[in-house]
Amino acid sequence: MFKSILDKSRRLVGVGSMAAALAAAAPVMAQDKEPIVFGGSIPLSGVFAFAGVHLHAGLTDYTTWINSEGGINGHPVKYVMEDTGYEVDRSVAAFKKITGSNKVPVYYGDSTGFMKTIASELNSRGTTLMSGASFATALTDNEQYPYQFIPGPNYSQMFGIILEYIATQGKDGDMPTVAFVYSDTEFGKDPIENGKAKAAEMGIKVVEEIVTKPGSVDVSAEILKLRRVRPDFVVFHGYVLSPINEFMVQMRQMGLDTQFMGTFWSSDKLIINKMGADADGYMGVMPYNYYDSAESGPMLDALRATAEKSDPDAGYRPTGYMQGWFNAMVWTEVIKRTMDAGKELTAENMADSLASIENWDTGGIIGVPVTVQDMSFPVGRIWRVNAKEARYEPVSDWIHLD
């Protein structure tokens, strides 16, 4: 009895081994090739950890997925990261450590400060292309930052997309009025001048500008200023949550019918989770489809399947996850294009490959084919909170800035 079971098992193991050997032939070949390293200074702790853990998950899951697809042109992908605590010196240390012990063609930077700081080294090395958590307008200056790109629209372009949407909302031929509320940080001030110029060009009147500390709670005096000018739209920038919630709740209590909008980092579910029904109607500009949106596409479906597999209990994946995944997607595309052109993976060759991206189908991560302009993807869509459904729903078509 025992012998027959053993024989049967051996036969099964034999058949299984043959099948496994055949099935694994391609990955085995892929393993023979040198791995391509995705490097990253990731803020798993510190003030940006709320996004960092999801960025990390997005990058990790993408790596799993691309390896399951045979890697990049047969090269397996290895994701090497270190926590930075969202501190520039620790991010630089992580960069030095990771690039010192690996050949790293692409790297994830965790902040504008780090990406600016590392730029001179990046330029002199000429080996690594970088993108990351930052959408800073300054990083799209090709002269100063030739090897850094933005995985979406930069903050000025986000304002451009918001203003394009606002321009369609006028009544009786009048352009709506707008107020800008932003934080007293480099992040907060980034798009303001360009935003004002764009508004002036489009004939939209900026009736008030308010600067606050990030995370402010007592903004009563600022709200009174807004009550005086009664803007049709208030655009927030440079915040994650507070004081957006304060402005919205208090202004609505005053009976104002102002509509509220925000940019990437303030357009996730945190607002819905913290504000509940009060979040209803808040609008954000988002370059990617939300994880729980009704949209689909081969890559978006693969993302959802991989996310589900890696952590079945996690449920909704925040926008940071989408951003991490999309970053890695762009890196893959850039590396593929460079390899297919028979070129070495230098920063310059990869930057050229990036610049050659035109009408690229992202498989549903972004709803329309995208084209790189000045090292960014100037496309996005306006989404509005449906508090009852606890999710964002699109209220505009995809807006591509020229």
Add this chain to the structure above:
Amino acid sequence: MRIGDAKQSYEADEAIWKSSTQKVWFAVLLLVLAVFPFMADAYLLYLGCMVGIAVISTTGLNILTGFTGLISLGQAGFMGVGGYTVAWLSANSALPFPVTLLLAGLLAAAVGILVGLPSLRVKGLYLAIATLAASVFLHFIFAEWESVTGGMGGLSLEPAHLFGLSFQNDFEMYFIIVPLAVLMVFGATNIFRTRTGRAFIAIRDRDISAEILGINLLRYKLMSFALSSFYAGVAGGLFAYFYRVVTPESFPLSMSIFYLAAVIVGGMGNLLGGILGAAFMTLIPEALKLLTAALTPFYPNAPIFMSPMLEIIFGVLIVGFLIFEPHGLAEIWHRIRRFFSLWPFKN
């Protein structure tokens, strides 16, 4: 085997090196520092430069807080003054780095004197708040004086240069930062062999008594602020050359707290303590990452769980030092030295 250290003159008591053994070990240290950049990889070299900058700034703060007893939360602001001075001079002049660093130190010292004025009336926590206010004020200037500081976007710098040599990377910057750190620590050591240094210590121990002894409090307190800020200014200038960019966010309040913690953990009023504290505060977070690296092969999610944990471990280590070793790392070092200086005759 050296088993005693008898001093037969005041000069011998005041000597920097008390014995030939110390001279030999110091020569070994210099040799190690000189060889280090040729042996270290990019990561270690970067950490070496970071520790060098931290040592200069911590030594400066130690002069003020550790030796003169004046608590300051303005160190990052003074470093910012130095950093912006170097950045501005780099963009608007062709001055070589020794001149720009000197000017950075001098301007920071001038600002330090202004900030130090309240120290004549207040001390302790009140002075900490006064220096904190100065730090906030300086941060405001860095962010808003756009024509000079570049506003929130900050300024980018050309590499440090001297006699046609350009110091572009960490390897080259190491040969500016570390010799300067050695020189400035050596300078601080000498200060405390003079009347000035002893006046600082007298003020720390009891300012009223010091005044009765004929020490001019106004002069020496401001001098301490000026010296401390000079060190911070030079450290800030090196910081700017090292990273080649300065923004208001390069010099946050947390940086001031970092240096104050380095002084306390290292040992207040002890120059060696400042050095050990700066190295500890810079290197321990990096060393703790090795723990994560060791766990990751067995548990892939280790970075997510370990990263916040490391912050806690770092905090616990600092608190542990305050409770169990209030005299800081310097005291541990002295105990080790005492053990070996008498070994094997201890028992």
